Amino acid sequence: MSELQVGLGNNSYTIVIENGLRHRLPEEIKKIYSGSKIAIVTDNNVGMYYGSQLESGLQAAGYETVLITLPAGEHTKDFMVLPRIYDQLLDFQLTRDELIIALGGGVIGDVTGFAASSYLRGVPFIQIPTSLLAQVDSSIGGKVGVDLARGKNLVGAFYQPKKVFIDPQMLDTLPDHYFRDGMGEVIKYGCIKNAAFFDFLKTMHTREELMLHIEDILYTCCDIKRRVVETDEKDTGERMLLNFGHTIGHALETYTDYSKYSHGEAITIGMVAITRLSEKKGITKPGTADEIEALAKQIGLPTEFQVGEWDSFLAIMTLDKKNLGDHLKVILLKEIGESIIQNESISFFDDLERIV
Ligand SMILES: NC(=O)c1ccc[n+]([C@@H]2O[C@H](COP(=O)([O-])OP(=O)(O)OC[C@H]3O[C@@H](n4cnc5c(N)ncnc54)[C@H](O)[C@@H]3O)[C@@H](O)[C@H]2O)c1
Ligand SMILES: O=C(O)C(=O)C[C@@H](O)[C@H](O)[C@H](O)COP(=O)(O)O
Ligand SMILES: [Zn+2]
Numbered sequence: 150m151s152e153l154q155v156g157l158g159n160n161s162y163t164i165v166i167e168n169g170l171r172h173r174l175p176e177e178i179k180k181i182y183s184g185s186k187i188a189i190v191t192d193n194n195v196g197m198y199y200g201s202q203l204e205s206g207l208q209a210a211g212y213e214t215v216l217i218t219l220p221a222g223e224h225t226k227d228f229m230v231l232p233r234i235y236d237q238l239l240d241f242q243l244t245r246d247e248l249i250i251a252l253g254g255g256v257i258g259d260v261t262g263f264a265a266s267s268y269l270r271g272v273p274f275i276q277i278p279t280s281l282l283a284q285v286d287s288s289i290g291g292k293v294g295v296d297l298a299r300g301k302n303l304v305g306a307f308y309q310p311k312k313v314f315i316d317p318q319m320l321d322t323l324p325d326h327y328f329r330d331g332m333g334e335v336i337k338y339g340c341i342k343n344a345a346f347f348d349f350l351k352t353m354h355t356r357e358e359l360m361l362h363i364e365d366i367l368y369t370c371c372d373i374k375r376r377v378v379e380t381d382e383k384d385t386g387e388r389m390l391l392n393f394g395h396t397i398g399h400a401l402e403t404y405t406d407y408s409k410y411s412h413g414e415a416i417t418i419g420m421v422a423i424t425r426l427s428e429k430k431g432i433t434k435p436g437t438a439d440e441i442e443a444l445a446k447q448i449g450l451p452t453e454f455q456v457g458e459w460d461s462f463l464a465i466m467t468l469d470k471k472n473l474g475d476h477l478k479v480i481l482l483k484e485i486g487e488s489i490i491q492n493e494s495i496s497f498f499d500d501l502e503r504i505v
Contacts, residue, residue, distance in 0.1 A: 151368050155289065155375045157382055160309040164289060164375065166367050170316035174203060174277070175210035181312060182273075184247045186213045188238055190261040191252040192221040195279050198322050203252060203277075215241040219257065223407040226256045226295050228304065234264040245269045251310075254280030254327070255287035255412065259305070262293025266308035276310040279319045281331025282413055285338070285370035288313045290378040290388075296407060300468040301399040307383055315371075317363045326411070328356050332448045333394075333413030333420075335366060338373045340420060340441060341390045344486030351444055389471050390488045393480040394420030397501070400465040401454055410451070417450040425504045426497065427481040434484040441485075459502050463495060 251261035265274035278288035294305015339347030398419030424438035
């Protein structure tokens, strides 16, 4: 069992990582919440495995509950899903001092967090992340929101959870595709902050091997993220480093209507592509893009992509929230483990079409 404290003043909270934690959640929640109602939001896959177990445990602990089950997949992270959540919260008569739980992957965490931030102008929520991606990244840091057809995560808020409960054993039911996908964000942490961690990942060849070290992997990633978030909660500087690979990755997700690439795949392609560009410009140590690509391939992640309409692809990138005024902010590596934020114009991406 390990714990990390995310120090954000009044919005501070603890991340608990513990095998089998799901069995003890009702007693853990009892320690921090003395109200009577809890709304659990999940998706149909996660709900099937863990929904009724959590709900009946909470009921046995004396809570009145409702289970709100949404369709699995990125299209659920949509503005139009919010009224459906609000309606069920209203039917349940959940009040401002009561609790919402996000039980699921990043999609459920992001949309539930946004619903929690806006319903009655804000009710407390807890993250119980169930995908690898959510356990290493999306459940921490309070970025909540939804996608628009024109761009990824374009509407949202910073709204911190009250607690993050991570049970690594919940990954046992996660499909291989999404295990690999989550590894995209895991690789990102090595790239931006920790070369030794990147080297360690190079020694891992299978999911089974990774699972033998999963608690350490989760801890390392969560620790990097919480440090960055503590330094810059609202994403005005240091936090942008967590967006390495995301300028191209998010554009790719948007361009393909959130249907072709899952998030971890898209940002992996983005990390390799932007590093190739910055190597060509002499910013990044030669060979770095090949190193990231080799590790991605070892994990089974894609590293190449095709775009038909380059103009519309580039136009999507200009909607990136990191962009300020007429400047694009891009996240680049000096080398593995050392990342920088750089002001560029869209011409930075002129060679992209030729290098993919
Ligand atoms: N808020 C943030 O800081 C942040 C960070 C990174 C990514 N994200 C967002 O997270 C989303 C991607 O998250 P994701 O990859 O978790 O996607 P997801 O929530 O769609 O989950 C992936 C799939 O795995 C299933 N699943 C999840 N946990 C499972 C389990 N334990 N057993 C069986 N099936 C399980 C889900 O039903 C879904 O089909 C994207 O929208 C991305 O933009 C947000
Ligand atoms: O927490 C952050 O900050 C991140 O950038 C983490 C990213 O992995 C994540 O995909 C996040 O949702 C991106 O946020 P956005 O601000 O680029 O939409
Ligand atoms: Zn991401």
